[in-house]
Amino acid sequence: MSGRKITCLDCGQVNRMAQDKPASTAKCGTCGAKLMDGKVHEVDLATLQKAARNDDVPLVVDFWAPWCGPCKMMAPEFSKAAASHAGRVRFVKLNTEAEPAAGQRYNIRGIPTMAAFRGGSEKARQSGAMPAAQISAWVTQSI
Template identity: 65%
Template sequence: MAGKKITCLSCGQTNAVPFDKLAAGPKCGTCKAPLMPDAPVDVDLATLVKAAQTDDVPLVVDFWAPWCGPCKMMGPEFAKAANALKGQARLIKLDTQKHQSAGQRYGIRGIPTMVAFKGGREVKRQSGAVSAGAITDWVKGL
């Protein structure tokens, strides 16, 4: 498979995208959903597990819950960072209230928590609400 492996966040299909096309708005070969969206995508646990293990592009997950005040404050900042990082990394969100086993699987002790995956493994973690600029800098440091 030539190019970077990227899991479609809509249908779960693994796609190969040439490196120089990552910022050009590649779409899934199966369902035509954007592979490098400019806004965070809400995913389920199965999609997160596959993307974290498969993707060649850095994947940053915001573990959050709808009742969490700091999570609500960080949501718009995470969205701004996703737009700024389009083509370099994918930012996704996982609702820990809906997917309670995710917290245990990934050792989430408090929310919001960002976890970065690269090359099939966790490479970085940050807890607490942070600004878009701090998120962008954090991701660029991967």
């Protein structure tokens, strides 16, 4: 079976997304969730690790915490950037307060911090809040 591997952000199942079909129509074979909906999804550490390791589609992660003012300011900008990359890149958020092991695992020293993953490894990292246009430019350059 050919296609791009992509992890469902709802149930964690690895799926194959057909190359010849629009990414916007791809759904998880297990739970039926859309795989490339252009929205930001909150994930836990296990789902992040699985997606970063297995997915053929680029993944951008925002490491954040609810008490962080710049994180709150950047959240709507991150969502705008996600919408502008719909069908090409997936955007997720990981709460480092709820998942302290993630901060250690990915060596997060300050938040917000974004990391871009592709092909099983981290390709780029950027700390600090940014507007949507700057996030989009960074994503395009990084992946």
